[in-house]
Amino acid sequence: MGQKEILAVLSGFPVPSHPSGIRPLDAGYINQSFAIEYEGKPTYVLQQLNTVVFEDVASLMDNLNLALSFLQDPDYPGPELIHTREGEPCLTTSSGEYWRLMTFVPDSSSYLFCTSERMASEAGHIIGVFHQLLSKADPEQFKTFLPDFHSLSKRLEQFDKALAQASSDRKKEAAPALNFVQTKRAQLLEKEDELLRLRVCHNDTKMSNILFSKKDGKALCLIDLDTIMPGYFHFDFGDALRTVVNPATEDERDLGKITFNRTYCEAFVSGLSKASPNLSPQEIRYLAHGAQLMPFLHGLRALTDYLLGDLYYRISYPGQNLDRTQALFQFTSLVESETPFLEEVIENYFPA
Incomplete structure (x- = not known):
């Protein structure tokens, strides 16, 4: 996508026609994004929506x-949508x-990893504020x-179909991961059919x-709002926790670098509790489940x-999806071993 094409798109919005700079943003896997700068400062984020992923x-x-x-809300200075x-x-x-086109939140930054106890607490708090504000919305x-x-x-159904048509080479390379799926699927499926309060969820609450x-x-807001839909609170809790307590990338090859930082975990839960997201007793019981799920x-x-031949996620090298799989499964195992600690922390900050 060249600058001429981007300027043509930008002309369809009520903003100045001659930005001082156009800078690609490469953090996401799905959409193509650009920072639009005026007088040397990022002012807007222009995104081309991926219609393969988002058909509707x-x-x-x-x-x-x-x-x-x-x-x-004054405690939630988030981005604004600019209409055409x-x-x-x-x-x-x-x-x-x-x-x-959306506004760029000034003097803000995002991070792939949590680097301090305070950052973990702030992450938990802003997710709580997000849910507190959206608790007034009707999920229907x-x-x-x-x-x-x-x-x-549904994801297991898709996995089973992919496995049935995967090449023998890919199945051989993925053998340890395939075995892990078989050992975990029944355990995690046990809780899927229980009824919980339906909420409006972000559905992608990673640190970045x-x-x-x-x-x-201070944590300001959540971005990448493409997956806002009805869901359950433990989705957002578990998705955030996995990137708050673990400093390794999703595709980390050295599985020894994947850790569970207990201090950050407690700070995250503490920050969440201070935002008073009004969780039901049943939702609280599901938080630890969400951390594994x-x-x-x-x-x-x-x-x-990976089994389908890398059709969905953008990859920068062959086998990256398998690296992602192995790193995420390693963290899943780690969370399972830390579940007694996590449940104790949750009970301390969300007493029955």
Whole structure:
């Protein structure tokens, strides 16, 4: 995507036509994103939505618009959506591309890993604020445009189909991961059918989707709002915890670098509790389950993609999806061994 094409897209929005800079943002796996700068400062984020992943862009944007109407609070200075010159939430080009423009949150930064106890506490707190604000929203008004997004049974069904058609070479390379799936699937499926309160969830609360103030380190808001849909609180809890307590990348090859930082874990749960997200006793009981479920789900999805020939996630080298799988499964095992500690921490900060 060249600068001329980006400027043509930008002309469809009510913003100055001559930015001082256009900088690619490479943090995400799915959308193509650019920072649009004026006078040398990032002012907007322009994104081309991936319509292979997000086939129902209209529903995605409806959910985003609705969520942003609730995510307005002095303690939550999040991004704003810039509508097109025609008043549409996103721009559709003649070639069928979808582009969205949002404000860049000033003096903010995101991080792949948690580096301090305070950062862990802030991460927990902002996720609590996010859910507290959206607790006023009716989940039934939000569209499920990615059906079964965090459904373990559905992801296992997709995995089984991928396994049946995978090449013998890929199955051989993935043998340890395939065995791990078989040992964990029944255990994690046991809790899937229990009824919990339906909430409006972010559904992708990893550390890199939390913005922190460059001035004082305060967590400001969540970004990458493409997966806002109805869901369960333990989805967001488990997804966040896996990147708060573990300093290794999702595709770390040295499994010895994958750890569970107990200090950060307790700080995260403490920060979450201070935001008073009004969790039910049943939701509290599911938090530790979510801590195991989410890394397993992400690992399972990466493994499924590997078996299919790397169709979904962008990869930078052959075998990266398998590396992701093995790292995520290693962390899943680590969380299982830390579950008694995690349950004790949860009980201390969310007493019955």
